[in-house]
Amino acid sequence: MNEMIDLSETEDFDTGTAYDPFDVAPVRLTVDLGALTDNWRDMARRSGNARTAAVVKADAYGLGLEDCGTALYEAGARDFFVAVPQEGATLRTYAPDARIYVLSGIWPGQEDFFFDHDLVPVLASEEQLAFWMSVIADRDEHPCALQVDTGFNRLGLPLEDALALADDVSRPASFAPVLVMSHLHSGDNPSSPLSRVQLEAFKRVAEAFEGIEASLSASAGIFLGPEYHFDLTRPGIAVYGGEAVNGMQPLKTVAKAEARIIQIREAAAGSTVSYGATHQLSRNSRLAVVSAGYADGYLRSLSGSGVPLRAGGTPGAFGFVGNTRVPVLGRVTMDMVIFDITDVPDGDVRVGDYIELFGPNVPLDEAARAGGTIGYELLTSLGLRHERRYIDAND
Numbered sequence: 125m126n127e128m129i130d131l132s133e134t135e136d137f138d139t140g141t142a143y144d145p146f147d148v149a150p151v152r153l154t155v156d157l158g159a160l161t162d163n164w165r166d167m168a169r170r171s172g173n174a175r176t177a178a179v180v181k182a183d184a185y186g187l188g189l190e191d192c193g194t195a196l197y198e199a200g201a202r203d204f205f206v207a208v209p210q211e212g213a214t215l216r217t218y219a220p221d222a223r224i225y226v227l228s229g230i231w232p233g234q235e236d237f238f239f240d241h242d243l244v245p246v247l248a249s250e251e252q253l254a255f256w257m258s259v260i261a262d263r264d265e266h267p268c269a270l271q272v273d274t275g276f277n278r279l280g281l282p283l284e285d286a287l288a289l290a291d292d293v294s295r296p297a298s299f300a301p302v303l304v305m306s307h308l309h310s311g312d313n314p315s316s317p318l319s320r321v322q323l324e325a326f327k328r329v330a331e332a333f334e335g336i337e338a339s340l341s342a343s344a345g346i347f348l349g350p351e352y353h354f355d356l357t358r359p360g361i362a363v364y365g366g367e368a369v370n371g372m373q374p375l376k377t378v379a380k381a382e383a384r385i386i387q388i389r390e391a392a393a394g395s396t397v398s399y400g401a402t403h404q405l406s407r408n409s410r411l412a413v414v415s416a417g418y419a420d421g422y423l424r425s426l427s428g429s430g431v432p433l434r435a436g437g438t439p440g441a442f443g444f445v446g447n448t449r450v451p452v453l454g455r456v457t458m459d460m461v462i463f464d465i466t467d468v469p470d471g472d473v474r475v476g477d478y479i480e481l482f483g484p485n486v487p488l489d490e491a492a493r494a495g496g497t498i499g500y501e502l503l504t505s506l507g508l509r510h511e512r513r514y515i516d517a518n519d
Contacts, residue, residue, distance in 0.1 A: 145511050146511050146512075146513050148384070149384065149510075149511030150383065150384050150386075150415035150416070150509065151381070151382070151383050151384070151415060151416045151420050151507070151509055151510045151511070152381075152382050152384075152478070152510055152511040152512070152513065153187075153379060153380070153381050153382075153506060153510040153511070153512045153513070154379070154380040154382075154483070154512075154513050154515065155187050155188065155191065155192070155378060155379055155512065155513070155514050155515065156376070156377070156378050156379075156380075156515045157191065157192070157195040157514055157515055157516055157517040158515060158516070158517040158518070159365065159375075159376035159377060159378045160187075160192060160195055160196070160363060160364065160365075160378045160517070161195050161196060161198075161199040161517045162375075162376055163362060163363045163364070163365065163375040163376055163378065164176070164178060164196055164199055164201060164359065164363045165199065165200075166362075166375055167343065167346055167357070167359040167362055167363060167375075168200075170346050170347070171341075171346055171353050171357040171359075172350050172353055173350075173353070174353035174354060174355055174356055174357050175202075175203065175355065175356050175357075176201070176203075176356075176357050176359065177201065177203035177204060177205055177225075177339075177356055177357065177358045177359070178193075178196040178201040178203070178204050178205075178359070178363065179204075179205045179342065179358050179359065179360035179363070180192060180193050180196070180204055180205070180206060180211070180215060181205060181206050181207035181208075181211060181227065181360075182207060182504045183211075183504075184364075185360065185361065185364045185366075185500065185503045185504055186421075186503040186504040186505065186506040187364060187378065187379055187503065187506075188512065188514070189211060189214055189215060190214070190217075190218060191514045193214075193215045193218050193219060194218040194219075195517050196363075197218060197219040197222060198517070199517065201219075201222070202219075202221070202222050202223065203222065203223050203225070203356060204219060204222050204223070204224045204225065205224075205225045205227055205358055205360075206224060206225070206226055206227065207226070207227050207228055208226065208228050209226050209228075209230075209234060209237055209238060209241070209243055211226075212224045212226050212241060212243040213237070213241040213243070216241050216242065216243075223244060223267070223302075224241075224242070224243050224244060225243075225244045225245075225246050225269055225303070226238070226243050226244065226245050226246060227246050227248075227271075227279075228246075228248075229245050229246055229247055229248050229249070229252040229271075230245035230247070230252060230255065230256060230259075231252070231255070232255060235259050238266075239266065244267045244268060244269055244302065244303075245268050245269070246268075246269040246270075246271050246305070247268055247269065247270050247271065247281075248271040248279035248280055248281070249279070249280075249281070250281065250285065253270075253281065253289075256268055256299075257295065257296055257299060260296060260298045260299060260300075261296045261298065263298055264298060265298045265300040266298075266300065267300055267301070267302040268299075268300065268301050268302070269301060269302060269303040269304070269305060270286065270289075270301050270303070270304045270305070270333075271305055271306065271307075272286040272304060272305070272306045272326070272329050273306065274306040274321075274322040274325040274326050274329070275309065275318065275321060275322045275325065276306075276307055276308075276309045276322075278307070278309075279307075280306060280307075283325055283328070283329070286304070286329055286332070287328065287329065287332050290329075290332035290333050291332070301333070301336055302336065302337060303336065303337050303338070303339055303356065304329055304330065304333045304336055304337075304338050304339075305338070305339040305340065305356075305358075306322065306325075306326045306329070306339075306340050307340075307342065308322055308340065308341065308342070308344065308345045308348075308352075309322070311341070311342065311343075311344030311345040311347075311348060311352075311369075312344040312367075312368065312369050312370050313369075313370055314347070314348065314369060319345070319348060319352075322340075323340065323351065323352060326338070326340050326354075330354060337354075337355035337356055338354040338355050338356070339354055339355065339356040339357065339358060340352055340353075340354055341353055341354070341357045341358065342357075342358045342359065342360055342361075343358075343359045343360050343361050343362035343363070343368035343369075344368045344369050345357070346359060346362075346368075347368065347369050347372070361499065361500055362374065362375055363375075363378075364378050364379065364503060365377045365378035365379060365488060366488055366489060366498075366499035366500065366503065367488075367489040367498075367499060374487070374488075374489065377483060377484045377487075377488075379482070379483065379488065379503065380480060380482070380483030380484065381416075381422075381480070381481040381482050381483060381506070381510065382478040382479065382480050382481060382483070383414035383415050383416030383420075383422075383443075383461065383478065383479055383481055384414060384415050384476065384477070384478055385412045385413070385414050385445075385473070385474075385475050385476060385477050385478070385479060386413050386414060386415050386460070386475070387412075387413045387475060388410060388411070388412050388413075388465070388473070388474070388475055389410070389411050389413070390408070390409075390410060390411075391405055391408070391409045391410075391411050392405070392408055393405050393406060393407050393408050393409075396454075397411065397453045397454035397462055398427075398430070398453065398454025398455045398457065398462055399430065399454065399455045399457060400430050400454075400455060402427075402429040402430030402454055402455060403428055403429040403430070403453050403454040405453075407466065408466075409464055409466045410464075410465050410466045410468075411453065411462050411463070411464060411465065412445070412450070412462070412463045412465045412473065412479060413460055413461075413462050414443075414460065414461050414462075414463065414479050415459065415460065416459070416460070416461055416481060417456055417457050417458045417459040417460050417461060418456055418457070418458055419458045419459055419507055419509070420459075420506070420507040420509055420510065421502065421505030421506040421507050422456060422461060422481055423456070423495045423497065423501075423502070423505065424455065424456045425495040425496050425497070426440060426441035426452060426456050426461075426491070426494055426495040427440055427441075427452060427454065427455040427456045428440035428441070428451055428452040428453045428454055428455075429453070429454055429455070430454060430455040431455065433494075433495070433496045438494070438496075439451070439494065440452045440494055441481075441486075441491055441494040441495065442486055442490075442491075442494070443461075443463050443479040443480055443481055443486060444479065444480040444483075444485035444486050445463070445465065445468060445472075445473050445477060445478070445479040445480065446465070446468040446469060446472030446473040446477075447472065448465075448467055448468045448469075448472070449485070449486070450463040450464055450465050450467070450468060450479065451463065451464050463479055482502065488502060488503070
């Protein structure tokens with residue numbers, strides 16, 4: 125069987141006493157559910173008169189659908205967006221009366237699954253729309269949503285087709301869209317004129333489907349102001365503590381990833397570090413080898429040297445230990461990373477301590493930029509080996 129062993133009841137083999145796996149885990153993740161729900165409430169406040177959904181796709185951005193979904197539901201969220209129907213079925217257990225939208229839509233063979241779990245398909249193509257029309261032709265009403273492309277060229281009915289559908293009197297009486305939606309492609313850049321172009325296009329859609337709720341804005345769009353809010357907003361990354369708008373300070377930190385120091389070693393000036401000997405030490409150094417790597421979502425591109433990003437002169441990633449920022453040296457490997465802890469006072473770090481990979485002292489998006497990516501990718505790349513601890517929203 126290919127299963128991870130549950131160590132939650134493990135006893136120390138010397139003393140026979142139980143220990144908390146979080147305290148000795150090679151890699152661990154702390155998720156602050158209070159910060160998560162505070163961020164959601166902040167986005168709800170910024171959404172003004174619009175109702176505020178919660179986007180929990182990709183296992184709640186890598187932080188755990190069950191725990192995050194439950195916390196957001198208890199905080200008041202009643203509209204949720206997931207990517208695939210399996211996520212929706214899981215969420216239904218913890219959000220019994222919520223409306224759960226499935227962004228990937230529906231395909232033949234999935235209809236009973238949608239009906240059984242009361243999921244709302246987001247119809248994003250002519251093929252999905254035609255299939256849904258055939259499914260509900262002889263049924264009672266079941267809600268659906270319509271995605272309209274206003275310039276993204278990703279998913280959505282073409283604008284003119286959507287407008288024609290609004291006027292189509294021959295559509296089945298049981299066809300019951302409860303939401304029309306689109307998505308901004310440049311909302312994270314407030315100075316982009318293209319968001320205004322999409323807004324004007326979407327206004328035509330909202331007017332054509334009068335009486336049906338409309339939604340245009342995810343996290344970034346909410347910051348563009350009330351004109352973009354319509355009836356329902358869909359915050360995602362901002363809720364999880366990531367940057368929603370370029371250059372804007374994110375909301376509260378939700379996730380802290382840490383790796384345990386396996387070994388501290390002395391290394392002489394002139395010696396090299398990690399695969400390929402891509403980093404040569406310029407001074408006598410102390411190195412901390414930690415138990416994390418790209419198998420845990422700590423991307424190889426975060427390496428201090430030996431990857432294409434560093435050739436351009438951008439610095440590699442930093443960790444944090446002993447109240448000191450410490451750089452990654454050499455290449456990140458599958459299960460290990462090496463940090464330079466030479467500048468950490470001797471008494472402030474020892475084997476078994478944890479180095480923060482990202483969190484309150486190494487902001488998520490700062491770490492992501494060092495790897496040439498965005499906070500979304502770091503969060504959703506978190507591996508299964510992280511021992512997780514959830515700080516309850518009421519703590």
